[in-house]
Amino acid sequence: MITQSVLSIPEDYKLTDAGVIPKGWDAKRLGDLGECLIGLTYKPENVREYGALVLRSSNIADGRLAFDDNVYVECDIPERIKVKEGDILICVRNGSRALIGKCALLNKQVEGQTFGAFMSVFRTADSEYIFHQFQSDNIQRQIHENIGATINQITNKSLNSFVVPYPADSNERDAIAECLSEVDALIASLEKLIAKKRAIKQGAMQELLSGKRRLAGFSGEWKVKCLGEICSPSKERLVPAQSLKSYKCVELEHIESVSGRLLGYVDSKQQLSQKTFFRRGDVLFGKLRPYLKKYWYAEFDGVCSTEIWVLKVQKPIVSQFLYYLMQTHSILEAAKQSTGTKMPRAEWKTLEKLELILPSTDGEQTAIAEMLSSMDSETLMIEQQIEKYRCIKLGMTQVLLTGKVRIV
Numbered sequence: 001m002i003t004q005s006v007l008s009i010p011e012d013y014k015l016t017d018a019g020v021i022p023k024g025w026d027a028k029r030l031g032d033l034g035e036c037l038i039g040l041t042y043k044p045e046n047v048r049e050y051g052a053l054v055l056r057s058s059n060i061a062d063g064r065l066a067f068d069d070n071v072y073v074e075c076d077i078p079e080r081i082k083v084k085e086g087d088i089l090i091c092v093r094n095g096s097r098a099l100i101g102k103c104a105l106l107n108k109q110v111e112g113q114t115f116g117a118f119m120s121v122f123r124t125a126d127s128e129y130i131f132h133q134f135q136s137d138n139i140q141r142q143i144h145e146n147i148g149a150t151i152n153q154i155t156n157k158s159l160n161s162f163v164v165p166y167p168a169d170s171n172e173r174d175a176i177a178e179c180l181s182e183v184d185a186l187i188a189s190l191e192k193l194i195a196k197k198r199a200i201k202q203g204a205m206q207e208l209l210s211g212k213r214r215l216a217g218f219s220g221e222w223k224v225k226c227l228g229e230i231c232s233p234s235k236e237r238l239v240p241a242q243s244l245k246s247y248k249c250v251e252l253e254h255i256e257s258v259s260g261r262l263l264g265y266v267d268s269k270q271q272l273s274q275k276t277f278f279r280r281g282d283v284l285f286g287k288l289r290p291y292l293k294k295y296w297y298a299e300f301d302g303v304c305s306t307e308i309w310v311l312k313v314q315k316p317i318v319s320q321f322l323y324y325l326m327q328t329h330s331i332l333e334a335a336k337q338s339t340g341t342k343m344p345r346a347e348w349k350t351l352e353k354l355e356l357i358l359p360s361t362d363g364e365q366t367a368i369a370e371m372l373s374s375m376d377s378e379t380l381m382i383e384q385q386i387e388k389y390r391c392i393k394l395g396m397t398q399v400l401l402t403g404k405v406r407i408v
Helices: 127-133 137-146 156-161 170-208 319-325 329-335 362-400
Strands: 013-016 019-022 025-029 034-038 052-055 088-091 103-105 119-124 163-167 223-226 231-233 248-250 275-278 283-286 295-297 302-305 308-313 355-358
Touching (some): 019 025, 019 163, 034 156, 088 127, 103 127, 119 127, 127 163, 127 170, 137 156, 163 170, 170 362, 275 308, 283 319, 295 319, 302 308, 308 319, 319 362
Parallel strands (some): 248 302
Antiparallel strands (some): 013 019, 025 163, 034 119, 088 103, 088 119, 231 308, 275 302, 283 295, 283 308
């Protein structure tokens, strides 16, 4: 009997282990297209300030290489696991289940370096095409199905068994990879533009918030004030079990580092721990040492984690001016003088003594804040463009890598 699923397959397509694909394509195991390599196991005494770079999960960000957190070693490294241009670096074991499968295509910059034991490298002649396959729903589904029940990992045996749609014509594979890579390059160029604009804003903050540069139309001396004289942390607490209604609840994970963007929130009734009230116009500032660059200018009333300071402004300070003041180097350096061993926290008694110079008028504070805010708005527009192109790339990935849309 012919089933409905068979009837729904287009004439020039076929049903395979990789799903419905064109008849000119094959369903291939990764193990038939390349090889998986196991990473380097090294000891703490092998770690050096300089040496061979060991690529780890922290060296992958948004599908590209990142070098903010590096480890170098000095030890014997087998030639086989010295990486080559075109290798695909894959996170195969991690404390976070969500990070399993994240990958990056390696370039000449890291050629000859190595990779850690919690990573794998897939080496293939079709590296660009296979790299994009790793970002498809097909591969992500297979990763999810093969992650260990007790340990967050996928084995090289599992990786080799993954099945991907594979055009028989190498020209078609190359064309698909080129098309998707062009979108990646566009996104990368916009991310560089954001980095440039953030650097410009940082320079503007250093000049405007220190009085080295004055905006037109303003004069007069600035006043020296301690941080504790212009703001203080709120002590207004809420115990969810005693609340009569729900509040928008902001946790540290909802605030994007550096950008100050709010990524989301949850319902306070879903939270069991004590929270702090905040009001529109308050400045939220993460006080745990790893999260000192998480700050947000409150756009609505709500509650937040007690690991976030809710800073209430006092005269003579404009709240949005305070928001930018909390991002300055002097504030962050003072906040780093934290206490505690497992999870160091910044201390208000240290920060409140910090001396700052402030414009003597609300008008100048507001003008400075508005100028910096306009810079943030420009950056936000570019970020929104990036999100749009990422959505486009996701759609292209689903149709090009399955053959639903043919480009040659």
